[in-house]
Amino acid sequence: MRTVRSRHIVSGGMIALTYLAAILATLPLILILIHLIQKGASSLSLAFFTNGPSPVGEAGGGMANAIVGTLVVVGTASLIGLPIGIAAGLYLAEKRTTPLAYTVRFLADVLNGLPSIVVGIFAWEFLVRPIGHFSALAGSVALAAMMIPLVTRTTEEMLRVVPTSLREAALALGYPKWRTSIAVVLRTALAGIATGALVAIARIAGETAPLLFTALGNQFWSTSLKAPIAALPLQIFTYAISPYDEWHRQAWAGALVLIVIVLIISVAARFATRSRFGAPVD
């Protein structure tokens, strides 16, 4: 058993197993994409993008309101989350070793690992219960709370890569610190920060659980932040667990649209970094 030959056979076998693991690990993604295209594409039509939901048994329904709703909720969440996240990242990159920086870094990781449903019931407790009704804004705040720690951490990582000499050069030329940070350091790391922002947007765009008790969903057109609003993931969920075939088809089509949006953002994020640093960073 301990002969050189048998050891090499074992080695070859184990290496083959890692190849098998790589195949098995990529298989689910490929299967999911194939099924999405197979079942989703046939249900896609112009009406899907222009009409709201139709009653059961009536053809021509679509998810236009849910697509717009997702844009509204995710857009609002990004408006809240991105500036805060990027500024917090600047803080962490500059005050690297203060006690507050360590605390914030640790708590950002904690927040990052928090189940999205917990963030959802928090937003309900803060923005739905006191006000008395569900709203798009509550959903956006829940998504922003998930976005902030992600953006903060990637921004910090990207800023760390910026050489100190750049900052020193700007300061030596008489730039005040704040302008150095914004016009030189932040700008140098912009591609990386944009990647982080895109990854965060892609992640929250597909979130359902935090929206269940906040944005709630809506069968009708609404773009108001104060009212319940439809969202693509919520609509997919409602249709998927319904007993109607027509709705199942719509769910597949909705999932295909959602995944195309998410994948485009993810791939864009990857290429945004590659062009700058030569290799993707995440």
Added chain:
Amino acid sequence: MTSITARWLERDRRTLRVNIASVGDRVYGIVTTICALVIPALVVAIAVAIFAAAWPAIARLGLSIVTSSDWDVPGGHFGAAPALYGTLVSSVVALIIATPLAIGVAIFLSEFSPTWLRQPVGFLVDLLAAIPSVVYGLWGIFVLTPLLREHVMPFLRDTLHLGATPFFTGPAYGPSMLAAGLILAIMALPYISAVSREVLLAVPRSQREAALALAATRWEMIRDAVIPYARSGIIGGIMLGLGRALGETMAVMMLIGNSPKISASLFAPGYTMASLIANEFSEATNDLHLSALMAVGAALFLITLIVNAVARWLVWSVSRDRAK
């Protein structure tokens, strides 16, 4: 005369500029600090809000929320033990399936992959993390569950005779602990493999070269020189995957069957803490029911907090060693 005025003006301008600069610095410092403080404020607010809302139920029902398995809404009994059990079991099933695969992929990518395959395979595995959980749920309902019901479950139970053990008995409905565990495995895999790949790449070259110089085969090099070095980081990655699996809501809710019973068989439907909250929250009519669901949320918060803290610490301890 003119030159003196000019000098005065110049000096004025300069002090003014310096003042503007220092005001700018101060504003910048205050704004970034406030934004950084948003994160601790959020964590504290989440913890306070959830524990405060959970308090009435905790005060009234005590530990029976997590120890009793009697979940009877009209009767006012809220024992979430089946949900706690389901959360743990589905996550453990997920880890048992995902860990070997994820580590295998990580070893493949860091050691054996041909260069041209490294990027695409790594990218595809990373993309698993980008797929929304509701899409996993949809795929699970219409593709995975029928597959389990018609082929995998009968195969495990009858062909492999695993029906003799308590874990693979009973009728194969489809929605089950096994379905939830499988989908969680797919969802946790990219997290485990990403962290593992990173810590494997952090193992110094000299470690590998030393093993090869001692006539180790390539596998022995991995087993004896690389993995021991990266072990705590890999465990950290597994814990991160566990954290994800414990808190996952949508896909699990769509596949686990949502039945508050404890059953040893993986073929039986179950419940998880997250899916319990998601399912009943909007229908909670009385205050105690709502508070009990908040208490389940609080327990979930605590569990994921501990798991994630341990995970971060493990990964951090590896990267600290690397920095030395």
